[in-house]
Amino acid sequence: MSNQIRASSSLIRRLKQQMSNPAVLIQTRSFTPSEGQRPVIVHKRSLDILHDPWFNKGTAFSMTERDRLDLRGLLPPNVMSTDQQIERFMVDLKRLEVQARDGPTDPNALAKWRILNRLHDRNETMYYKVLIANIEEYAPIVYTPTVGLVCQNYSGLFRRPRGMYFSAEDRGEMKSMVYNWPAEQVDMIVVTDGSRILGLGDLGVQGIGIAVGKLDLYVAAAGINPQRVLPIMIDVGTTNDKLLKDPLYLGLQEHRLDGDEYVSVIDELMEAIFTRWPNFEDFQSKWAFKLLQRYRYKYRMFNDDVQGTAGVAVAGLLGAVRAQGRSMIDFPKQKIVVAGAGSAGLGVLNAARKTMARMLGNNESAFDSARSQFWVVDAKGLITEDRENIDPDAKPFARKVNEISRQGLWEGASLVEVVQQVKPDVLLGLSAVGGLFSKEVLEAMRGSTSTRPAIFAMSNPTNNAECTPEEAFSIVGDNIIFASGSPFKDVDLGNGHIGHCNQGNNMYLFPGVGLGTLLSGSRIISDGMLQAAAECLAEYMTEEEVVKGKIYPSISSIRNITKEVAAAVVKEALEEDLAEGYRGVDARELQRFNQEELLEFVELNMWHPEYPTLVYRNE
Ligand SMILES: NC(=O)c1ccc[n+]([C@@H]2O[C@H](COP(=O)([O-])OP(=O)(O)OC[C@H]3O[C@@H](n4cnc5c(N)ncnc54)[C@H](O)[C@@H]3O)[C@@H](O)[C@H]2O)c1
Ligand SMILES: O=C(O)C[C@H](O)C(=O)O
Ligand SMILES: [Mg+2]
Numbered sequence: 001m002s003n004q005i006r007a008s009s010s011l012i013r014r015l016k017q018q019m020s021n022p023a024v025l026i027q028t029r030s031f032t033p034s035e036g037q038r039p040v041i042v043h044k045r046s047l048d049i050l051h052d053p054w055f056n057k058g059t060a061f062s063m064t065e066r067d068r069l070d071l072r073g074l075l076p077p078n079v080m081s082t083d084q085q086i087e088r089f090m091v092d093l094k095r096l097e098v099q100a101r102d103g104p105t106d107p108n109a110l111a112k113w114r115i116l117n118r119l120h121d122r123n124e125t126m127y128y129k130v131l132i133a134n135i136e137e138y139a140p141i142v143y144t145p146t147v148g149l150v151c152q153n154y155s156g157l158f159r160r161p162r163g164m165y166f167s168a169e170d171r172g173e174m175k176s177m178v179y180n181w182p183a184e185q186v187d188m189i190v191v192t193d194g195s196r197i198l199g200l201g202d203l204g205v206q207g208i209g210i211a212v213g214k215l216d217l218y219v220a221a222a223g224i225n226p227q228r229v230l231p232i233m234i235d236v237g238t239t240n241d242k243l244l245k246d247p248l249y250l251g252l253q254e255h256r257l258d259g260d261e262y263v264s265v266i267d268e269l270m271e272a273i274f275t276r277w278p279n280f281e282d283f284q285s286k287w288a289f290k291l292l293q294r295y296r297y298k299y300r301m302f303n304d305d306v307q308g309t310a311g312v313a314v315a316g317l318l319g320a321v322r323a324q325g326r327s328m329i330d331f332p333k334q335k336i337v338v339a340g341a342g343s344a345g346l347g348v349l350n351a352a353r354k355t356m357a358r359m360l361g362n363n364e365s366a367f368d369s370a371r372s373q374f375w376v377v378d379a380k381g382l383i384t385e386d387r388e389n390i391d392p393d394a395k396p397f398a399r400k401v402n403e404i405s406r407q408g409l410w411e412g413a414s415l416v417e418v419v420q421q422v423k424p425d426v427l428l429g430l431s432a433v434g435g436l437f438s439k440e441v442l443e444a445m446r447g448s449t450s451t452r453p454a455i456f457a458m459s460n461p462t463n464n465a466e467c468t469p470e471e472a473f474s475i476v477g478d479n480i481i482f483a484s485g486s487p488f489k490d491v492d493l494g495n496g497h498i499g500h501c502n503q504g505n506n507m508y509l510f511p512g513v514g515l516g517t518l519l520s521g522s523r524i525i526s527d528g529m530l531q532a533a534a535e536c537l538a539e540y541m542t543e544e545e546v547v548k549g550k551i552y553p554s555i556s557s558i559r560n561i562t563k564e565v566a567a568a569v570v571k572e573a574l575e576e577d578l579a580e581g582y583r584g585v586d587a588r589e590l591q592r593f594n595q596e597e598l599l600e601f602v603e604l605n606m607w608h609p610e611y612p613t614l615v616y617r618n619e
Contacts, residue, residue: 046070047182050161059158059250060085073177076158076205076250077167077235088248092156109146110153116141121160124226128609131220136556139217144505145461145486147213148198154206155248162212163231165205166269167252174272187228188514189273190214190304193236193266195256195284196343199432199464202284204238205251210282214304214510221558222511222566223606224518234269236262266291274299281305285343289393300517302525308506308513309344310351311534312552313428313456316504317352318538319551320426320454320481328538332356332370335424335449339415339466340431341378341394344458348430349374349397351534354527375399375422378431381412416440425450429466432459437467442475454481458504462486473499481549500549508552509533512562516569519605521580521587532572533565540564563606567598 042055049055049069057065059080066072080088116138120127131138140146150157164181166174194207211231218224237254238244244253257265281304283291292303302308317336318328336352338345353370360366376383376397383390384399404410408421419427419441427445429436437445437457445453453476457466469482469491478493483504491499513533517525540553540561553561570590573579579587585601593601 042069046180047074050074058085058161070180072173073164073166073170073180075161076165076208076233077169077252078205078250080248080250084248088155088158091248092153109141110149112138112141113146113150114157117157117159120162125609125611128219128226131216132559132609135220135558136554139220139507139555139558140487142216143213143507144198145463147209148200148461150213151197151203151206151209152200154203154209155246155250158250163208163233165208165233165235166272167235168237168254168257168265169252171265171268174268178272181230183227183230185228186230187518188215188218188224189230189232190218190281191232191234191269192282193234193284193287194238194251194282195287197282198460199434200461202238202240202243202256204240204243204249205233205235206243207282208233214281217507217558218511218514219607221507221562222515223559223562223608224511224515225607232269232273234266236265262287263290263294270295270299283343285346285393288343289346297524300523300525302513302530303343303347304506304510305343306347307351307525307530308510309430309458310347311509311513311530312504312506312537313348313458314351314355314534315508315538316456316483316502316551317426317428317454318355319541319546320452322541322543322546323454323481323549323551324450324452325547329359332360332373334373334426335375335422336373336426336428337375337377337415337418337422337424339377339427339429339433339436340459341376341383341391341397342430342432344430345376345378346393346397348428349376351531353396355531355534371396372403375409375418375424377413377415377418381414382409382418384411386411416444419444420447423447423449424453426454426456428454428456428458430458431466432464433466434459434464435467437472439471439475442467442471445476448476452479452481453477454483456483456504458483458485460485460505462488469499469501481551483551487555502550502552503555504552507555507558508537508561509565511558512536512565513569515562515602515606516566517573519566519582519602520570520573520578520590521582522573522578523580524578526572526576526578528576529569529572529578532568536565536568537561559606563599563602566602567595570598570602 042049044052059075060082061071061075062079066075131142166177170177190211192207192211194204195202197203197207197210208231211233215229215231218229219226235251237252237256239256243249288303288306292306295301318331321328321331321334338349356370356373357367360370374397376394383394383397384401384404386401387398390398409418425448455472455476459465465484465486469484469488472480472482473491473493478497478499482499483502485505487503488501490501493499513525513530541551574587574591579590581587581590
């Protein structure tokens with residue numbers, strides 16, 4: 001026997017001895033314990049384990065192990081076998097090129113997302129430096145529209161978890177689970193139940209991507225410290241048949257909870273995180289309003305789809321009035337057709353009606369007369385009082401039957417018919433139906449009585465936009481105002497003129513509403529604070545810009561807009577006596593700030609991506 005072989009056989013003998021001696025700790029890779037394999041003692045817990053490639057098992061951690069290692073809530077709820085994990089990885093690896101498409105705009109969007117995501121996992125400071133410096137280029141990757149594609153492909157893309165996952169299976173455990181989140185302080189939480197992700201429907205647990213994407217903007221635009229943000233997915237099952245059958249799906253493979261059972265799970269989650277600050281996102285409209293009413297005066301929360309979208313739309317609608325060379329005060333004369341009566345559409349309708357009513361004298365009759373400026377079309381056509389089983393939230397906007405019959409319209413009239421008869425100033429889409437503003441609808445908009453018709457194709461992502469700017473400008477005319485929820489390029493009108501494509505997205509408001517509320521210390525987010533945010537955005541645009549058709553600012557200035565919006569929110573909270581101050585600056589001190597000082601106070605409290613000096617102390 002050669003020396004070498006003798007040496008290795010003695011090594012094996014020694015190793016065998018060690019393996020059978022429990023007092024000796026061997027740090028091996030932590031595969032799922034198979035028979036005969038001894039447990040590995042770890043001196044880590046929680047995220048530290050998930051971030052350690054030696055110990056991490058990702059979705060393969062069993063439920064008991066998750067409890068033992070304080071991992072519960074830090075992983076999607078579906079426990080996977082090692083084989084399933086490998087299969088999920090391989091499927092994703094093989095489809096990389098095929099899936100790397102998000103419409104014609106950027107065939108490499110998903111690949112770019114992966115590269116940015118890896119940087120996010122490695123080095124947050126660098127990640128946000130890149131994002132802030134190139135926000136115009138990369139917001140469409142980390143946020144709408146690519147984030148939609150990411151959510152759709154999440155089972156394949158999932159690598160390192162980000163945020164917390166609560167599920168219907170965690171009932172009774174949530175209050176303790178929140179302590180598995182390692183950060184002591186949380187300033188901003190975005191919660192989704194994944195039931196309506198952009199216009200892509202129910203994506204179940206995969207909706208976590210939207211909460212992560214929104215928080216990226218809270219950090220990049222509002223300067224919220226990334227160590228203090230928390231994306232939350234509350235997984236109560238899904239109605240998506242494809243996901244229910246997909247063996248690689250990471251969420252609960254159960255039918256979505258409904259009714260009292262659903263509410264009690266959300267109640268438990270809210271209670272568990274009540275000292276912190278949730279922002280609701282992408283909940284189906286069936287629950288969006290009910291939950292908002294249930295929690296908005298109890299917790300410091302808002303629903304971004306209902307309230308953020310409403311503010312952005314109102315700011316854009318006021319911009320469209322100014323673009324006609326008229327004063328904002330003429331807004332109550334605008335005829336507005338809204339396609340889509342879900343959480344977003346109804347949120348916009350309520351806010352636009354209130355804004356008109358305020359301009360008309362802010363009394364009951366003003367509120368009543370403002371109603372007649374809106375025509376609402378949903379999947380069943382024009383909504384009138386004749387509508388059977390009408391959604392109570394849509395009821396205030398149902399047209400009176402005698403009124404519309406004088407206009408040559410009827411219950412269920414199609415969008416084309418409504419536009420032809422009403423000849424609206426504004427056509428606004430929040431329907432999630434791509435191409436809904438068809439050639440016929442846009443041709444009908446040519447009959448608009450406005451000198452400058454406005455078209456808002458606000459549905460996301462790109463493929464769900466009700467029309468493209470090219471279609472709108474070429475069919476309706478060069479003079480229109482155009483806005484879309486997802487970014488499109490400006491249109492070359494061919495005569496040396498540019499058709500400006502505005503991005504009408506709630507990203508212009510939610511970061512500032514969040515930051516302003518945080519810095520004011522207000523315990524709730526009032527209608528007035530949201531209104532102040534919307535007015536600030538509307539006033540941000542100069543007369544010159546608006547006349548050129550620019551009704552929303554460029555995203556490259558989002559940090560500055562957010563600062564202004566936040567200051568407006570703080571000011572309103574002070575006026576309403578809701579402000580309680582922030583970190584040593586109490587309400588009285590805030591009250592003494594003039595506008596310049598208030599902006600400085602906001603700026604000083606915004607996080608900037610700079611490396612701090614690190615010092616080790618073993619405490
Ligand atoms: N731009 C933004 O900032 C912004 C903000 C929030 C939501 N959105 C987008 O708005 C869309 C809708 O969101 P939601 O939460 O209101 O969804 P939702 O599912 O609650 O509502 C969709 C509405 O569209 C109606 N609809 C369906 N088909 C229609 C048709 N053919 N004609 C007219 N109406 C039709 C439905 O009846 C329903 O009332 C999504 O695509 C979302 O991405 C955009
Ligand atoms: O996420 C977005 O881009 C806007 C909005 O919240 C949506 O649901 O579409
Ligand atoms: Mg949303």
